[in-house]
Structures are given as C-alpha cells and as structure tokens.
Amino acid sequence: MLALSDAISRGIVPNAELVLVVSDRSDARGLTLAQExxxxxxxxxxxxxxxxxxxxxxxxxxxxxxxxxxxxxGYMRLLSPxxxxxxxxxxxxxxxxxxxxxxxxxxxxxxxNHGVKWSGCTVHFVDDTLDGGPIVAQRVVPVLDDDTEAxxxxxxxxxxxxxxxxxxxxxxxxxxxxxxxxxxxAGKS
Amino acid sequence: MLALSDAISRGIVPNAELVLVVSDRSDARGLTLAQExxxxxxxxxxxxxxxxxxxxxxxxxxxxxxxxxxxxxGYMRLLSPxxxxxxxxxxxxxxxxxxxxxxxxxxxxxxxNHGVKWSGCTVHFVDDTLDGGPIVAQRVVPVLDDDTEAxxxxxxxxxxxxxxxxxxxxxxxxxxxxxxxxxxxAGKS
Numbered sequence: 001m002l003a004l005s006d007a008i009s010r011g012i013v014p015n016a017e018l019v020l021v022v023s024d025r026s027d028a029r030g031l032t033l034a035q036e037x038x039x040x041x042x043x044x045x046x047x048x049x050x051x052x053x054x055x056x057x058x059x060x061x062x063x064x065x066x067x068x069x070x071x072x073x074g075y076m077r078l079l080s081p082x083x084x085x086x087x088x089x090x091x092x093x094x095x096x097x098x099x100x101x102x103x104x105x106x107x108x109x110x111x112x113n114h115g116v117k118w119s120g121c122t123v124h125f126v127d128d129t130l131d132g133g134p135i136v137a138q139r140v141v142p143v144l145d146d147d148t149e150a151x152x153x154x155x156x157x158x159x160x161x162x163x164x165x166x167x168x169x170x171x172x173x174x175x176x177x178x179x180x181x182x183x184x185x186a187g188k189s
Numbered sequence: 190m191l192a193l194s195d196a197i198s199r200g201i202v203p204n205a206e207l208v209l210v211v212s213d214r215s216d217a218r219g220l221t222l223a224q225e226x227x228x229x230x231x232x233x234x235x236x237x238x239x240x241x242x243x244x245x246x247x248x249x250x251x252x253x254x255x256x257x258x259x260x261x262x263g264y265m266r267l268l269s270p271x272x273x274x275x276x277x278x279x280x281x282x283x284x285x286x287x288x289x290x291x292x293x294x295x296x297x298x299x300x301x302n303h304g305v306k307w308s309g310c311t312v313h314f315v316d317d318t319l320d321g322g323p324i325v326a327q328r329v330v331p332v333l334d335d336d337t338e339a340x341x342x343x344x345x346x347x348x349x350x351x352x353x354x355x356x357x358x359x360x361x362x363x364x365x366x367x368x369x370x371x372x373x374x375a376g377k378s
Binding site: 098100114135 | 287288289290291301302303304305306307309323324326327329334335369370371372373374
C-alpha cells in the first residue's frame with residue numbers, strides 16, 4: 001500500500017490518485033501509516049456482520065469515494081461474485097508467486113519446499129477463484145540454495161513494490177485487452 | 190540431444206562422455222544426426238512388446254554401455270518404477286515450462302492461454318510422477334503479447350540448450366544433495 005502510495009506520489013502511475021485505504025481490521029498498521037500520509041482511511045470491521053452485510057458497507061464506501069480501481073494487498077478473504085461483478089476488471093490483487101504455481105497461503109515456503117529455482121510475484125484481476133484471475137503482470141526472482149521463507153519473501157517483496165505500480169499504470173491507462181484469459185497490450189492480440 | 194552432444198564436445202560438461210543415444214522409434218531423426226557425429230545409437234522398437242519387455246531391452250543396453258546418467262529428451266512415456274529404481278537419481282528430463290506450472294503436453298500453448306508473463310524450462314530428476322521429480326535447474330523466458338506457440342517454443346528451446354548441459358554438469362559433479370525435494374549445492378542445506 002505504501003509502495004503504491006509512493007509510486008503515485010512520484011508520478012509513476014499516470015492519472016492515479018489514492019483516494020481511500022480500507023481495512024477490515026481497525027488495528028491494521030496500514031491505516032495508521034496511511035493517515036500519516038494524509039490519505040483517507042476507513043476501518044470496516046466484520047464483527048457481528050454477515051459477509052453480505054460487510055461487503056455492502058465496503059461497496060458503499062467505495063462508491064461514495066468514487067473509487068475506480070481497487071488494489072487488494074493482503075486481503076485474506078475471497079470477494080463474493082456480487083462484489084466482483086460490481087467492479088468489472090477493476091479489482092487487482094498481488095500474489096507472491098509466479099501463478100499458476102503456488103496459489104493460496106504460505107506461498108514462499110511452498111516454493112522453497114517444492115524446490116523451484118525461480119519464483120516471483122503476480123498482479124492479477126480478481127475473479128471468484130483463488131488467485132486465479134487474468135494475469136496483468138509478473139516479475140521473477142531467483143530462489144537461492146540458502147533461502148529461508150523470510151529471505152525469499154523479502155526478495156519477492158522488493159519486486160512486488162515495483163510490479164504493483166507498473167500493473168496499476170497499465171490498468172488505469174486502459175491500453176489493454178483481455179483475450180480469453182490473456183491480458184495483452186491493446187491491438188496486440 | 191545435439192545441444193548436449195555439442196556442449197560435451199566443447200568441454201562444458203566436465204567428465205561427461207556421450208556413450209549411447211537410444212530411441213523407441215527406428216525412424217527418429219536424432220538417430221541419424223547422432224550417427225553423423227559418430228555417436229553410438231540404438232533403436233529399440235516397442236512393436237509387439239509389453240512395457241516390461243521393452244524396458245528390459247533398454248535397461249540391458251544401458252547396462253551394456255555402462256551408462257551412468259540418462260538424459261531424456263522428448264520421451265513421451267512414463268518410465269516404470271522398476272526402471273527408475275534401477276538408476277536412482279540418475280535419470281534427467283527436460284520440460285519446456287517453469288514447473289510446477291504446466292506439466293504434461295502442449296505446454297507452450299497452455300502457458301500462452303493461461304496468460305503468464307514468464308515461462309521457461311526445467312530439468313528435473315525423473316520419478317514416477319508426470320514431470321514431478323526434484324528440480325535440478327530452471328531458466329526463465331518472457332512471454333510476449335504477440336507470441337504464438339511456435340515463437341514461445343523457440344525462445345524456450347534456446348534456453349533449454351543452455352540449461353540441460355548446466356544441469357547435467359551439476360549432476361555429474363555429484364556436488365549436490367537432495368533435501369526433501371530440493372536439489373541444492375552440497376553443504377548448502
């Protein structure tokens with residue numbers, strides 16, 4: 001979130017404005033960090049609400065702030081089909097692996113345990129599958145023999161901070177098309 | 190096969206000698222190409238044989254020529270557990286994707302259809318799973334918006350020709366260990 005904020009401040013994501021940071025946890029550190037940067041924040045707790053009620057509150061806030069593109073970061077729940085349909089091709093997620101390898105959780109440890117020599121990160125459109133929507137952009141990183149989950153996660157995170165602004169810039173530019181499940185530059189299919 | 194042969198001739202794979210090229214098709218072009226390089230070849234047809242009988246003939250030939258390491262290339266059958274156990278950690282295969290993404294056939298088209306931005310190739314030890322054994326080495330290549338199956342396959346093949354000699358050199362050196370399913374340099378685990 002901070003990497004996106006910084007990239008937008010530095011003009012790396014043309015025509016982007018970070019209008020709202022939402023968390024489902026009021027104690028999320030990201031909210032404090034965003035407030036320090038004078039970004040509007042909102043905590044919408046889940047406690048005592050059904051998923052539908054909670055999502056309705058989030059959607060209402062996103063509409064109020066006229067949010068065009070939603071960038072998930074560490075959002076640990078699947079969004080409902082209704083939520084996704086409300087923002088078609090406008091919800092992005094970042095995942096710390098080269099999808100389709102290693103969806104889900106504990107991703108870096110899975111990559112190490114599997115013995116891959118390259119991993120990376122993926123920004124994809126969110127659909128109703130787990131980490132399965134069309135891929136906008138990916139970056140690769142080597143997996144080293146002496147990597148731990150922590151050292152690999154750190155190396156991937158550096159690339160995530162570069163990848164998410166790049167992917168967001170493409171999506172905001174509108175200069176892409178989705179062919180099947182391929183995201184390609186407009187006119188290239 | 191020719192790339193391995195050339196790499197061995199150029200001294201890129203220390204202590205390697207290409208002693209035998211085997212195909213299960215007597216009309217395989219690789220046999221002719223190997224003969225032109227004065228490499229010993231053998232066609233062991235499957236016709237009229239059970240898998241066990243066919244494999245027994247192949248194993249007998251490998252033993253006769255004192256083959257230490259077997260490099261599969263485009264061998265379209267699963268080897269039986271008995272075959273694999275006969276050459277523990279000494280059978281390699283090369284696969285034109287970044288495993289565990291896209292095992293099996295039609296790999297480049299699958300990668301394009303899935304919309305990945307990076308693919309590559311993998312050399313792995315052969316076990317009794319499809320393209321599932323411990324990974325020895327991988328190389329990455331970008332997938333471009335205007336790639337076809339043919340252009341992507343060609344870009345990956347260039348890297349396969351570099352990867353297979355590298356991986357074989359590591360295996361022949363013996364300077365590795367297998368920890369779980371990770372192949373790491375000896376002493377690095």
